[in-house]
Amino acid sequence: MKKLVLFSLVLLIVSISFAASTTTEAVIKDGQGTTETITINKDGRLLINAVSKTKLNEASLKGDSYSWTAVSEDLAAAGTALCVANQSKTRKLVIDSVYVWSDVPTQVQVHATANYTWAGTEVTGVNLNRTSANTANAIAYTNESGNTQGSIIITKTTNELATDQFSIKCNLDGAIILDYNQAIAVDLVADSAVFKCTIVGHYID
Amino acid sequence: MKKKILGILLCLCLCLCFVSICFAGDITELVLRGAGGKYFAGVNKDGQLQVDASIQSALAYASTKGDAYSWTTGTANIDATDCALCVINRSRTRYLVISKMYVYTDVPTAIPVYSPAAATWAGTAITGVNLNRTSTLTADALAYRDETGNTQANLVVNLQTNETTTDEFGIDYDFQDSVILGYNQAIAVDLTEESAAFNVTIIGYYVDIE
Numbered sequence: 001m002k003k004l005v006l007f008s009l010v011l012l013i014v015s016i017s018f019a020a021s022t023t024t025e026a027v028i029k030d031g032q033g034t035t036e037t038i039t040i041n042k043d044g045r046l047l048i049n050a051v052s053k054t055k056l057n058e059a060s061l062k063g064d065s066y067s068w069t070a071v072s073e074d075l076a077a078a079g080t081a082l083c084v085a086n087q088s089k090t091r092k093l094v095i096d097s098v099y100v101w102s103d104v105p106t107q108v109q110v111h112a113t114a115n116y117t118w119a120g121t122e123v124t125g126v127n128l129n130r131t132s133a134n135t136a137n138a139i140a141y142t143n144e145s146g147n148t149q150g151s152i153i154i155t156k157t158t159n160e161l162a163t164d165q166f167s168i169k170c171n172l173d174g175a176i177i178l179d180y181n182q183a184i185a186v187d188l189v190a191d192s193a194v195f196k197c198t199i200v201g202h203y204i205d
Numbered sequence: 206m207k208k209k210i211l212g213i214l215l216c217l218c219l220c221l222c223f224v225s226i227c228f229a230g231d232i233t234e235l236v237l238r239g240a241g242g243k244y245f246a247g248v249n250k251d252g253q254l255q256v257d258a259s260i261q262s263a264l265a266y267a268s269t270k271g272d273a274y275s276w277t278t279g280t281a282n283i284d285a286t287d288c289a290l291c292v293i294n295r296s297r298t299r300y301l302v303i304s305k306m307y308v309y310t311d312v313p314t315a316i317p318v319y320s321p322a323a324a325t326w327a328g329t330a331i332t333g334v335n336l337n338r339t340s341t342l343t344a345d346a347l348a349y350r351d352e353t354g355n356t357q358a359n360l361v362v363n364l365q366t367n368e369t370t371t372d373e374f375g376i377d378y379d380f381q382d383s384v385i386l387g388y389n390q391a392i393a394v395d396l397t398e399e400s401a402a403f404n405v406t407i408i409g410y411y412v413d414i415e
Contacts, residue, residue, distance in 0.1 A: 040238070048257070049261075052262055053382070067362060072315075103369075129385040196315065198361075
């Protein structure tokens with residue numbers, strides 16, 4: 001009986017050691033009925049076939065992406081064409097792209113501004129997933145006059161010295177992230193009688 | 206009594222052995238071996254699995270399944286504020302994801318892109334072209350050039366041509382697959398000014414509603 005207990009103890013130690021340190025080699029096989037096995041190249045890299053989806057698309061499928069489009073107004077020099085402020089205390093607003101057109105040669109300043117007493121013509125965010133009933137937890141204004149220009153993220157300039165301006169698209173790749181009461185704003189340095197401006201973004205937890 | 210204690214100890218050891226073996230899988234280190242057993246997957250000093258990725262866009266992937274389409278207007282003479290092209294998803298089981306758009310018009314104009322509510326659609330019917338030319342699938346959608354039934358709503362973006370008189374450039378706009386249409390939902394492109402000649406193309410693909 002004593003020998004049996006001793007044997008069990010040894011077995012236990014071996015089992016625990018085995019459990020703690022075993023390295024197993026594994027191959028990944030197709031789970032859909034073929035006999036294919038995954039390939040690893042001589043550089044030790046696993047070969048994968050990936051479908052790339054934008055984070056914007058991923059957010060859209062969940063009803064979390066929006067666009068804010070300015071109403072065209074006669075904007076004074078250095079006016080803010082469009083300002084979008086995140087109002088969510090639990091979700092961050094990620095900015096994907098900015099589209100701007102102005103009828104005059106001008107610098108276009110995209111800047112991150114703080115919380116102010118916002119003023120201007122209110123703009124409602126449009127949910128880009130048209131099947132979603134979610135609404136943007138943000139406030140947005142055309143011709144926003146309450147803010148003071150904050151940290152400039154990018155300044156672009158229109159292409160012509162007189163008329164015939166090209167529109168400008170800033171692909172921000174989701175790099176700008178706004179917390180509660182933080183805002184993105186687009187200023188036109190020159191006096192612009194007509195302009196277009198759209199900001200696209202999505203929320204993340 | 207001694208035998209009883211030894212018996213209990215024996216049972217306990219065997220149980221622990223069993224438990225250890227059962228849970229061995231949870232803490233086993235795994236090394237990935239490739240086909241043929243010649244190479245093993247690497248993990249770098251940042252703890253990242255080394256992969257060699259062949260990447261395709263979601264649009265290209267949808268196309269391999271025959272689910273990607275383009276709708277192109279051809280040209281026409283349309284009135285001011287008319288809708289150059291409107292595409293309506295008619296699938297009750299699949300979303301239509303709008304990926305890209307191209308617009309050219311011969312006049313300086315604003316180009317509102319929006320998502321109108323369902324309407325009694327009217328205009329010149331456009332057939333979606335399957336971008337996978339090996340596929341015989343057809344788009345479960347309606348599309349119209351010079352669509353007159355809709356009312357502008359839900360502005361997604363308001364574009365503008367570059368010239369004040371002639372010599373307009375075409376505009377490529379990448380939605381980055383962000384616009385998603387359910388059944389009877391639409392995307393539409395208006396030309397604010399009267400346009401004697403224009404081209405509009407919308408490219409999109411279907412995904413299953415999960």
